[in-house]
Amino acid sequence: MIGSISFMEFAWLIPFVPLLAFVIVGFFGTKFKGGGGLFAVSCALFAFAMSGLVAYEFFTGSGVPYSPDPIQWLAIGEYTLNFGIYIDGLTCVMLLFSSSISLLIFIYSIGYMSGEGKGKRRYYAEISLFLGGMLGLILSSNYLEMFIFWEIMGVCSYLLIGFWSFKHPDGDEASAAAASAAKKAFLVTRLGDVCFMAGLFVLLWSFKSLDFGVLFDPAEIAGVDGGMILLGILLLFGGVIGKSAQFPLQDWLPDAMAGPTTVSALIHAATMVKAGVYLVARSYPLFVQNADAMLLIAVIGGVTAFIAATMALNNMNIKRVLAYSTISQLGYMIMALGVGGYIIATEMAHGDVSSDGYTAGVFHMMNHAFFKALLFMGAGSVIHAVGTEDMRRMGGLSRKMKITSFTMLIGCLSIAGFPLFSGFWSKDLILEAVMEPSSHSIIFVLLFVLALITAFMTAFYMFRLWFMTFKGRTGDASAHCHGESPKSMTVPLVILSLFAAFSGFFIFLGLNDVITFSVIGGEFFVGGHGHSAAYIMDHIMTNVWTYVSIAISLAGIVLAYMMYARRSIDPAMFNADGKSRIYRFLTARYYFPQLYDQISLKLGYSVAKGVEYVDENLIDGTVNGLSNSVIGTSGSMRKLHSGYVRDYASFMVIGVITIFVVLYILVTSGGV
Amino acid sequence: MIPIELFLLLSAVLFSIGLLGVLVRSNGIVILMCIEIMLNAANINFIAFASHSPEPLAQIFVIVSIAVAAAEVGVGIAILLRAYKVRKSTNIDDLTTLRW
Numbered sequence: 139m140i141g142s143i144s145f146m147e148f149a150w151l152i153p154f155v156p157l158l159a160f161v162i163v164g165f166f167g168t169k170f171k172g173g174g175g176l177f178a179v180s181c182a183l184f185a186f187a188m189s190g191l192v193a194y195e196f197f198t199g200s201g202v203p204y205s206p207d208p209i210q211w212l213a214i215g216e217y218t219l220n221f222g223i224y225i226d227g228l229t230c231v232m233l234l235f236s237s238s239i240s241l242l243i244f245i246y247s248i249g250y251m252s253g254e255g256k257g258k259r260r261y262y263a264e265i266s267l268f269l270g271g272m273l274g275l276i277l278s279s280n281y282l283e284m285f286i287f288w289e290i291m292g293v294c295s296y297l298l299i300g301f302w303s304f305k306h307p308d309g310d311e312a313s314a315a316a317a318s319a320a321k322k323a324f325l326v327t328r329l330g331d332v333c334f335m336a337g338l339f340v341l342l343w344s345f346k347s348l349d350f351g352v353l354f355d356p357a358e359i360a361g362v363d364g365g366m367i368l369l370g371i372l373l374l375f376g377g378v379i380g381k382s383a384q385f386p387l388q389d390w391l392p393d394a395m396a397g398p399t400t401v402s403a404l405i406h407a408a409t410m411v412k413a414g415v416y417l418v419a420r421s422y423p424l425f426v427q428n429a430d431a432m433l434l435i436a437v438i439g440g441v442t443a444f445i446a447a448t449m450a451l452n453n454m455n456i457k458r459v460l461a462y463s464t465i466s467q468l469g470y471m472i473m474a475l476g477v478g479g480y481i482i483a484t485e486m487a488h489g490d491v492s493s494d495g496y497t498a499g500v501f502h503m504m505n506h507a508f509f510k511a512l513l514f515m516g517a518g519s520v521i522h523a524v525g526t527e528d529m530r531r532m533g534g535l536s537r538k539m540k541i542t543s544f545t546m547l548i549g550c551l552s553i554a555g556f557p558l559f560s561g562f563w564s565k566d567l568i569l570e571a572v573m574e575p576s577s578h579s580i581i582f583v584l585l586f587v588l589a590l591i592t593a594f595m596t597a598f599y600m601f602r603l604w605f606m607t608f609k610g611r612t613g614d615a616s617a618h619c620h621g622e623s624p625k626s627m628t629v630p631l632v633i634l635s636l637f638a639a640f641s642g643f644f645i646f647l648g649l650n651d652v653i654t655f656s657v658i659g660g661e662f663f664v665g666g667h668g669h670s671a672a673y674i675m676d677h678i679m680t681n682v683w684t685y686v687s688i689a690i691s692l693a694g695i696v697l698a699y700m701m702y703a704r705r706s707i708d709p710a711m712f713n714a715d716g717k718s719r720i721y722r723f724l725t726a727r728y729y730f731p732q733l734y735d736q737i738s739l740k741l742g743y744s745v746a747k748g749v750e751y752v753d754e755n756l757i758d759g760t761v762n763g764l765s766n767s768v769i770g771t772s773g774s775m776r777k778l779h780s781g782y783v784r785d786y787a788s789f790m791v792i793g794v795i796t797i798f799v800v801l802y803i804l805v806t807s808g809g810v
Numbered sequence: 811m812i813p814i815e816l817f818l819l820l821s822a823v824l825f826s827i828g829l830l831g832v833l834v835r836s837n838g839i840v841i842l843m844c845i846e847i848m849l850n851a852a853n854i855n856f857i858a859f860a861s862h863s864p865e866p867l868a869q870i871f872v873i874v875s876i877a878v879a880a881a882e883v884g885v886g887i888a889i890l891l892r893a894y895k896v897r898k899s900t901n902i903d904d905l906t907t908l909r910w
Contacts, residue, residue: 781906782832783841791829 145191146204149223152188152233153274153287155181173258175251178266179244185273186237193230197652201665203225203266205279205351216346222279224350227652227665228419228500232276232412235504239408239511240269242630246402246515248672250522265404268294272409276416279340281348284417288381290333291410295322298404299397312396319396326390326734330380337373340366340763341424354423368428374421375435376556379738382414382468385442389730391465392449395457395527399518404456407511408466415471415503421725423662424495429483433581436476436572439587443469445728447595451602452724455527456517459603461508463553466592467506470475473585474499474568481575492656494574497668498567500653501645504562509552509638515631516546519623520607529603534612540618541628543608545635550604552638554597555691562688563642565593566678569687588771593687597694605702627708646671818859821907824851839901849879855886 156620163174170177196204208222235686244265249259271290298617301311342348344366345358352358359367378384383391391411395402418425418435425432443466450462457624478495485491518543520535521527536543552559555566572589622628654668671679678684700707723729745794822849831844855870858866890900897904 291867781908783838783905787832791833 141742145188145195146223146225147206148188148190149277152185152192153182153270153277153501155188156270156273160263160270162257162268164673166383167259167263168256173254173256175244175248175258176260177249179241180315181266182241182244182269183236185269186241187232189230189237189273192225193234193592196225196227196230203664208279208349211409212480216344218347219282220280220349220623221283221623222349223277224279225277227654228416231500231504231649232416233273235507236272236276236408236412237269239507240265240272240404241633242405243400243408243511243515243635244269246403246518246627246630249624250400250518251398251623257305261398264294264297264301265401268404268409270297270415271783275413277585279350281341281350281353284420285334285338288334288377288413289331291413292324292327292381295327295394295405296320298401299323301397301401316396319390323390323394325494325689326387327380330377333373333376333380335376337370339433340370340373343714344370350420354662355421359423359427364427367424368431368640369430370706371421371425371431372434374417374424375431378414378417378472379438380414381417382411382415382472382473383442383465384438384469385445386730388446388465389727389734390444392458392461392727395455395461399457399514399521402461403511403518406461406514407507411464411468412503412507415468415475415499418472418475419496419500419655421476421505422482422664425475425488426479426482426657428478432466432476432479432483434578435634436473436478436480436585437581439469439471439473439476440572440588441469442466443473444588444591447592447599449727450599451595452721456520456527456529456532456603456607459529459599460517461514463513463596463600464506464510466596467510467553470565470589470592471499471503471506472540473589474502474571474729477572477575477582477585478510478605478655480578482655484575484578487656488655490658492654492668493571494567495571495664495668496644496655497650497653498564498571501649502561502564502568504550504644504653505638505641507566508634508641509561512545512549512631512634512638512807513553515547515627515634516542519631520546522623522627523619523621524613532607533610534608535619539622539633541606541622543604545628545631546608547604548635550600550638552599553591554695556689556695557688559639560637560642563678566684566687567645567674569593569683570677570681573683581591590687590690594690594694597691598698601695601698602702605698610705611701623675645674650674684755700741814858814862817854821831821851821854824848834905836901836903838902841902842886842890845886846879846883849875850851874905 156178159178162180163170167174200462203226204223205222205224208220210218211221213221244262247265251258255680261552267292271287271294271562275284275287275291297320300317301745303317303320305313341353345353346360348351371554380387383389389778391406394405397405425435443643446465446469450466452458453459453462476495478493478497478499481495482491482493517537520532523539523542524532524535528531548559552561555562569586569589572582572586574582576586650671651668652663652665656663656666697707726732828844828846828848828851829849832841835841835844853875856868856872856875860866886897892906893902894900
């Protein structure tokens with residue numbers, strides 16, 4: 139706190155200012171020079187600065203979650219829906235890396251999107267909304283608020299993936315692909331979102347509230363049926379599967395590469411897919427109520443990490459390799475969170491427990507944000523220079539693009555888990571966390587092996603990407619490369635490469651005490667009670683598995699070097715010149731797109747048929763029958779109208795006489 | 811004093827003549843006249859009862875009824891005049907175009 143101003147009271151400005159930028163740039167972008175780019179950047183800068191101040195205030199404060207009385211939004215019967223902010227260590231870490239990376243991406247966009255002309259207004263408006271959505275989601279104090287921002291991001295991802303659906307630099311076919319990729323991303327994540335919403339209903343029904351303050355209260359949790367909590371968390375995790383592209387809904391993310399590279403960086407590093415992981419981390423007090431659910435989550439994470447890594451092995455598109463690696467790394471994070479939750483869930487009843495898995499997952503999320511943003515922006519720089527995404531047409535670019543190639547090398551070393559780079563620390567923590575409960579179940583040993591194999595594949599495909607792009611013989615596209623990218627693109631690369639190289643050391647500089655989750659005396663604590671830096675260092679350095687994982691990632695790097703730089707091993711001998719069955723299987727992405735198509739066709743078509751039958755026969759039948767009977771009746775009735783006055787007069791007279799007679803009979807018979 | 815039944819009989823006869831006229835005649839003017847006869851039959855009823863009662867209400871009602879009848883005839887004649895301009899006839903059997 140500086141003076142008497144509390145920045146946390148104004149934390150709502152963090153999402154509000156980018157949302158405001160969306161409105162201003164969206165309506166008046168054409169009035170700005172450069173389509174409002176500088177305005178969007180300054181709003182992102184504000185969000186970053188504000189996040190920094192809030193985080194500083196929080197970390198120097200008492201460490202108790204800050205959640206002021208929320209604004210009551212709706213009151214429906216006994217339920218009250220609120221709008222508020224919730225700040226704890228996790229919020230601050232997320233805010234810091236989301237806003238800083240977004241800021242760098244925004245700056246980079248000024249160079250990357252410089253040729254867009256009128257489209258810039260839409261672009262800057264939409265990325266501002268995207269950032270606002272992410273920051274709002276991070277600061278939300280209840281699940282409904284979170285869900286709203288979650289959906290805002292869903293819409294933004296749709297708009298931005300399909301940004302080139304009107305006019306793609308690569309022609310009409312590419313713009314049609316962009317449009318369908320956007321639709322796919324929207325619909326597949328929608329499947330998850332429906333689960334998320336159903337989860338909200340379950341939780342609202344069980345807890346009578348969606349506020350974190352209520353839901354994360356051990357006393358409240360104890361009063362709710364465990365089955366309902368299990369149902370609630372599984373449905374919430376359904377939302378995570380959609381948003382964070384976990385198995386089996388992982389297939390939208392590679393297609394999402396159809397958008398501009400900056401958008402991919404935004405989706406993969408700072409926003410969107412991180413929201414799913416964040417949701418798991420945020421909901422930990424609920425998730426740890428059921429050990430089996432956490433085991434399922436860990437297994438889904440491990441499977442995702444593995445199959446996505448296999449798909450990256452033989453892909454030729456530079457951005458798609460990065461997309462698969464994102465899915466794979468997200469799998470790692472989910473696996474770490476699942477394993478950590480499993481430990482807490484099983485040990486919670488026996489006393490105080492804290493979780494390495496949580497720390498490892500969140501830590502990896504942060505590190506991944508830095509090196510993945512770096513890799514995507516590096517790839518964007520390459521694509522900007524050579525005009526293609528096909529790695530076979532690149533090669534030998536390191537001489538022409540020194541900054542890009544060097545910064546990307548740092549990113550690759552980091553993601554491959556090269557010692558001392560950021561990815562090394564978090565990946566090792568994850569591996570260790572997965573090994574921790576191995577005495578409970580053989581599944582964890584399998585997960586550990588899966589994670590090790592994935593680590594090997596990660597090192598291999600990332601260096602395959604780097605060697606194919608920057609080393610080897612000069613490809614036809616890189617022959618007419620026009621040199622290094624502009625300053626607005628290289629400066630963010632350099633800044634990010636510093637973070638990608640060194641962000642791992644944050645764990646020794648206080649982060650170890652921030653991103654922890656512990657149960658002490660039956661209460662949940664985020665932050666505090668972490669292991670000391672010396673303990674972590676000692677643990678990593680004396681663990682034999684650390685050296686195994688280092689050896690494995692080095693082996694991957696060396697293999698990639700032999701195959702793609704020195705070419706002493708011919709890649710063709712592994713895949714029979716791209717004709718082997720497994721090669722085609724991987725290229726076809728395990729036939730997941732076909733599986734989606736088949737399921738949605740069979741299911742969707744039969745549902746549509748049923749709906750059509752009901753519509754045509756039941757609903758239309760009722761309406762038509764009603765109108766036909768009215769027409770028929772009136773058709774016969776209109777014959778009565780002759781138009782002759784005397785006919786009407788006669789009817790009247792007859793009517794009056796009839797009434798008179800009836801009344802007379804009634805009166806005389808004494809009925810009335 | 812003349813018994814009230816005679817008045818009622820006269821009134822009933824007049825009303826029946828008027829009703830028959832409305833139902834069987836096709837000339838608009840004659841129909842209007844028949845309606846007048848029916849109204850006056852009702853007026854005779856009122857007056858007959860009024861003479862057997864101290865209340866002045868029935869007499870007032872008759873005066874109102876005569877005024878309404880005058881207005882009604884005014885409107886009726888005006889409609890017939892317009893119809894005559896269009897159709898060159900006051901025969902209401904010709905005025906059947908508004909049926910369905």
